[in-house]
Amino acid sequence: MWHQVFALIVKELLAVLKDRKSRMVLIGPPLIQLMVFGYAATFDLDHVPIAVYDEDQSAASRDLVARFVGSRAFREVASLRSGDEIDALIDSRTVAMVLSIDRRFTRDLLLHRPARVQVIADGRNSNTALLILGYANSIITDFSLAWMQSHGGQTPPTVLDMRARYNPSLSSQWFIVPGIVAVLTQVVTLLVIGLSVARERETGTFDQLLVTPMRPIDILLGKGLPGLLIGGVEATVIILAAILWFHVPLRGSLPALYLGLFLFVAAVTGIGLMISSLAVTQQQALLGAFLFMVPSITLSDFATPIANMPRLIQDLTQANPMRHFLAVVRGVFLEGATAHSLWPHYWPMALVAAASLFAAGWLFRRRVY
Amino acid sequence: MPPVPDAPPAILIDGVTRSFRAGGRTVTAVDGVGARAERGAVTGLIGPDGAGKTTLMRLCAGLLRAESGRIEVMGIDVGRDPAHAQARIGYMPQRFGLYEDLSVRENLDLYAELQGVPASERGARYDELLHMTGLGPFTGRLAGRLSGGMKQKLGLACTLVRAPELLFLDEPTVGVDPVSRRELWAIVGHLTRTANMTVLLSTSYLDEAERCGAVLLMHEGRIIGADDPASFTAGVAGHSFHVSADGIGKRRLHERLAGAPGVVDATIQGAYVRIVTETAAPPSAAILLPDTAAARITPVPPRFEDSFVTLLKARGGAAAAPFRPPAPGRASGDGAEEVIAVRNLTRVFGTFRAVDDVSFSVRKGEIFGLLGANGAGKSTTFRMLCGLLPPSGGTLQVAGYDLRHAAAAARGRLGYMAQKFSLYGDLSVMENLRFFSSAYRLRGALRRERIAWALEEFGLGPVSAATSRDLPLGYKQRLALACALMHQPDILFLDEPTSGVDPLARREFWHRINALAEAGVTVLVTTHFMEEAEYCDHLVIMAQGRILAAGDSESLKARLRTEGHPDPTMEDAFIALIEAAAPTRAA
């Protein structure tokens, strides 16, 4: 029996590697996506254009402006002479923020009166606006503390000492790149597996397989194991790219990561085989995979946090294997998680894998035409 | 309108060449073709699949541009002014160009709008077309739900919404049962006679040539003959004979005659073997069958196929090599052993009874044919026998097992060759053989030996590294048969095994099947080709899910034999049976 399964696996891999269409699915798009996702999918502020309206034009105000311009987050693209220009610059999206310094800024500082600074952000991208406000606040707080130190003022009674665990420099890439491992592994496995049975149905070879002495379990294994293999290789390549190219730290145990990967790819393979055995043509399989992929990525924590979703939807995401694998990858990469601590994410994936593989096996025999 | 004597021919093709790039190679589909088709006649473009018929037809319809040469349609240069030419032609592509999710009526409306038929004229025109095609009762049905024959007629009706001067039909009869084929030919004949329409029709069915006014015989991108069909057959008049001999089975007889000196072609025709000789003189029994006493040789009228085969053989077509059939794995017992038993088999889809109370049995070493029109239930029966579909009622046993529930080992005793020669197209010949041998649980030395056997016996050695998708159709068919025989099965299932392949490849195929049957392998075959029915020992003809008739081909033909019709063909017999069962269809 293992001999037959092995022959089917060899055939399956040959078919994938020799077919130009499948090769295209495996190699080109994942690489492009890795690069585009890795660099474009970022929430970090990077030289966001701002304008400064400095009415005070003093040493103190210039020091404050210099702190903004000197940070990696901002770059100054306009220096305003009049407050009337602010609206036009923001409306036209020329700048994302305007820093406006009151003309009594230095005087108020020296008199220990609140020295007024206005930060005006464009709310059309509310996320960027929030980040801008956060950055601006911390730059201004730093300025305040430095001012008090150098001018012998009264120091504030308390100071914030902020640290970020797992990702001290708060790099988006550290968050997104491990996520790509999950996204691309799912995309590739789903497409390759999802299309395999549909392709055989289209060409009529599936009937031929069913007529051989192979049992449904043999066919299931022969179709599913290449999925595990391809998904595993694809994931390994991206994991290596994450470590070597994007320099994301790998802190946890590799066995814990690969146990998660195994369960995840098994679950995706099961879902792919289900789609495949329901679809009559490759086109239907492609659309089916797409219809599954869009919700599963949206509800996975990849770019849209699950923690912010309503309770009901959060519960729903428990059935999404991608959500759990994302927790595993990020846990192992950034938190140094171990297999023991990841147990709550392993068993839902195992459950989905078992259910979907079983259903796929059943559909193999039931589905006709 | 009588044909104008000085008018240019309907189609004039001069030195036309067209090639395509496929998988890194350049394939010349049409290679320096010159031909003409006269007005008011049916010109048949005849040749096997891959001969270049579709490309030539698309060139004529202005859908492809020729690399060299020139085509004139109704006196218009198609290459230069396709729109002008297209206004005067009707074109039905393969698969009929229908929108499957539109109803019959909606398809007609669409083409009426596209061809600019005024709404006021449509009513009368639709009535005429619907009457002619017999689609009247089905105007509300979606085209995708029509049977193959009805789709074909709807496709034709759509191209005829505005009567064109010149009608192109690309393989209109492929995959369509004999009754529908005959109906289509009746319509085409009617159009040329009453509407003075010119028709160019392509087909791979050689027997249809005899219905054409003129024939263009195409092979490997070239026209190898152009004449009226009578001239083709006249060229081989006196070359055809029926041979029978006592004390020798038809298959053994066929094998001996095929190798006999002076014989160009030998095919089994029911109880006889039909031969075509090199010379017009009646062959002597002593030369043909030296050690057989009682051989009877009767001259028979020539057929179109005789001349085609003679032409192909003259061009160096390979003669069938002697075939060493594999000994079936567990051959035992005598010829009376019942290998396949079907009792009261029924299959219901929803409320539709696709197979309705069917019973038959197949004995060991027999070639058993399952014939029927589209939708008659033969494919459903076939799939149930293979264990691909569970029956709704009744029992079936193959080699003593119900394959649906049998252990995997039971399936190891049968070989299966699916329609369209289902192979893994991306895999090489060798990889396909390796895979199927493993799937059939061969290993080690036995596996190597069987692969070597397949490469040797089927002449696949030289192409073992070629990607199977790029193989010519004949090779694909050989590879598919080789894969099905890797494990020396006792029973062989063949689903439409030779559709589209050229007549030489078909002969070679049946030569092998005959040898297998002689060696004790039981063969069950479904087919559209009525000539192939002649090879069968036993036939079942199905219609509307039931068995209409059973017996050997001679007894089925005998029912139709009359004074005025002394030698009915299998097709005549088939159509007569179908029409008798459903008299409404004949309208």
Next chain:
Amino acid sequence: MSGSFGRLRGLLRKEFLQIARDPSALAVAFLLPAFLLLIFGYGVTLDAHDVPIALVVENPDAVTASVTGKFAQSPYFRTSSFATIAEAEKAMDAHAVTGIVWLREDFTRRMLSAGGAPVGVIVNGMDANSARIIEGYLQQTWANWMQARAAERGAPPPLPVAVQQTVRFNPAVSSRDYLIPGLIAMIMTLTGALLTALVIAREWERGTLEALMVTRATIGEILLAKLLPYFLLGMGGMTASVVMAVTLFGVPFRGSLAVLTGTSALFLLAALGMGLLISSLARNQFVAGQIAIITTYLPAFILSGFIFDIGSMPAAVRFMTHIVAARYFVAILQTLFLAGDVWAVILPNALALAVMAAIFLGVARLGARKRLD
């Protein structure tokens, strides 16, 4: 001329009947957009609220009580108390809390010392974006507490600079108000490019286009008959999305409907042009579907400014975004919904859309022949 009208009418009727009868077209045109709208309307938000944070107070007294009280009152946080930092960190490892506020044993005493008392703040930085937003909330809450304490005692402000924050167009800083407008571009990409590419590839596959080509219909009529239904479908999808956005999700719409309609039409034409081009390159539904997803859907998601800010992308990627039609439309949509008819945004972006539409449709039209080769 009347013949041309009749042919167009016939082709259009066919196209509408096919859309209505094809489940996969209905799934892409209606099911997926409805899912996306609902999930983004009700589920997806980048705003943190009820963030679970741990309060570690090693030496509770009146001062620490006022600090913890401030955090407990904030709508952004859901607080829980821990006795030691080790326990709190354990809770963070278990993902039970996302942030920790840590008041050490000597907190109250050191408030009077020179350097001030440090408030330890630890956030889970894994999701960098959420972490930054949470940091901002924590910082703001802390500043509020200091301000209130100073005011209570009549002391001068603890920090010399007073920041006045203004968020234009979206004072509540709701991510829904910025995501939903961009989502409309995604939905129109689905019908405009993906669906169009698929249905034309299907006509190639089934040989129906071959039959159409030999009729009197001109190539212009055949193309127009493909564009018009999917144009209407896309505009219908846009209208439905806008109505849902405004009525169901309460996203403000401050621009004019005329500008919305005009720019949507331009974007849709560009998307349809892409769809046409893809289907003429790949006459196979499977390949066409894949190309459409990779060249239109994914870029519309990642490179359009729909979720990720284009301004923060590296220069090379930013440059690439200029060939993504959705980028221009997302900018227009966000402005129309939240700001109004700001011509400085609308005109250049609409011009870019018009140029792209002209190029794609032009190339598609020029490449289209009534021939198979």
